[in-house]
Amino acid sequence: MESLLTNGPALLFYVFAVLAVGAAVLVITLRNPVYSAISLLVTFLSVAALFLLRHAEFVAIVQIFVYGGGVMVLFLFVIMLVNLHRLREMQIFGVQWPVAAAIGLLFVVLIGLVASVTAFGPLNPIPERLVIVDGEVLGNSEAVAWMLFREYFVPFEIVSLFLLVAMIGAVVLARKE
Amino acid sequence: MDIGTSHYLALSAILFAIGVVGITTRRNMIIVLMSIELVLNSVNINLIAFSYQFSDLTGQVLAVFTIAVAAGEAAVGLGILVGLYRLRSTTDLGRAVELEG
Numbered sequence: 001m002e003s004l005l006t007n008g009p010a011l012l013f014y015v016f017a018v019l020a021v022g023a024a025v026l027v028i029t030l031r032n033p034v035y036s037a038i039s040l041l042v043t044f045l046s047v048a049a050l051f052l053l054r055h056a057e058f059v060a061i062v063q064i065f066v067y068g069g070g071v072m073v074l075f076l077f078v079i080m081l082v083n084l085h086r087l088r089e090m091q092i093f094g095v096q097w098p099v100a101a102a103i104g105l106l107f108v109v110l111i112g113l114v115a116s117v118t119a120f121g122p123l124n125p126i127p128e129r130l131v132i133v134d135g136e137v138l139g140n141s142e143a144v145a146w147m148l149f150r151e152y153f154v155p156f157e158i159v160s161l162f163l164l165v166a167m168i169g170a171v172v173l174a175r176k177e
Numbered sequence: 178m179d180i181g182t183s184h185y186l187a188l189s190a191i192l193f194a195i196g197v198v199g200i201t202t203r204r205n206m207i208i209v210l211m212s213i214e215l216v217l218n219s220v221n222i223n224l225i226a227f228s229y230q231f232s233d234l235t236g237q238v239l240a241v242f243t244i245a246v247a248a249g250e251a252a253v254g255l256g257i258l259v260g261l262y263r264l265r266s267t268t269d270l271g272r273a274v275e276l277e278g
Contacts (some may be wrong), residue, residue, distance in 0.1 A: 013180045017188045024192055024215055028199035033207045040211050043192075047218050054185070054229040059221070059240045066244050071214065071251045078255045079207060082262045094271065097202040104194035111190035115183040120230055123181065144241065147234045152242075159245045166249030173256030 009053055016053075020046035031092055037075045044068050057140045185226035192219035206261065206268045210254045217247040 004011070023042035030036045044067040051060035138146060148156050192215055199212030221240045228236025262268055 010180050013184065017184075021188070021191050021195070024195045027211055027215065028195060028203060028208060033205060036208055036211055040214065043215065044218065047192075047222060050185070050188075050222060051225050053180075054225045056225045056228065056237050056240070059225060059237050059244075062241060062244055063221070066248050067214070067218075070248055074251055074255055075207070075211065078258060081259060082207075082268055092204065093202045094204055097198075100198045100201040104198040107197070108187075108190050108194045112187050115186035115190070118183070120182045123179075123230060140237075143234055144237055147238045148241070152238050155242065159242055163245060163249055166252050170252040170256035173253065174259040 013050065013053055016046040016049045019043075020050070029092075033079050034076070037072065037079060040075070041068060041072050044072070055140065058144045182226045182230045185222055189219040189222040189226070192216075192222065204269050204271045206258050206270050209270065210251065210258065213254070214247060214251065217243060217250075 020043050023039040023046065026039035027036045027043065030039065044063060048060045048063040048068070051057075051063060196212045196215035196219060199215065200209050203209055203212065221243055224236040224240045224243070228234060228240075258268060261273060265272060
């Protein structure tokens with residue numbers, strides 16, 4: 001029981017990492033796009049859990065709302081819109097899949113090698129201590145909001161402009177002639 | 178037993194590679210767009226891991242920006258997909274060959 005408590009975060013990391021990778025493999029190997037979309041949802045939620053394990057609570061909730069909610073609904077809506085029965089794929093992968101798989105494997109091995117030999121130093125013992133205003137430690141959401149509206153205000157506004165442009169672009173692209 | 182930044186980097190590399198393989202090999206454009214989301218998600222994992230490692234909130238703020246850009250990208254990409262489907266009645270990228278020389 002004691003070992004479970006001390007190893008809890010490590011255990012959770014492995015559980016969610018395996019879930020995320022397994023669901024990601026299913027996303028690119030399943031034939032039916034609806035099943036792929038559901039697997040993608042599992043990946044998104046597992047990644048959100050991994051964010052929580054790294055004390056990024058705000059980003060985890062944003063991940064669930066935006067990806068698990070918005071993007072997933074968008075995908076399922078488009079899958080519903082296109083007629084899947086007429087899209088029976090003869091072969092789901094192109095002819096280049098062995099090369100692509102080899103390059104992907106090589107990439108993983110290289111990054112794994114670099115990540116395992118690089119010494120990052122000890123982790124920060126108090127990850128919550130990120131932004132202090134008037135001697136008061138802010139919580140994660142407050143701290144992210146503080147950073148967004150104080151230090152990254154112009155990029156924040158540019159992102160809102162970008163979202164407007166993306167919305168108009170999507171409407172123009174998908175509209176009937 | 179401690180989970181370090183290296184573990185997160187390795188996981189992120191695996192997700193990135195799966196996404197890239199999906200983008201380059203799948204012929205259904207819906208799956209290609211899903212693979213792009215996988216790649217962007219793997220980048221977010223890196224940002225969060227380094228934000229925790231160095232106790233710097235910039236990584237989390239950047240992750241929020243990435244999520245916003247990914248949402249816009251998904252909207253525009255799916256708009257293009259609907260346009261392609263209207264034009265060719267298929268989402269098979271192997272049959273969208275107008276630009277081949």
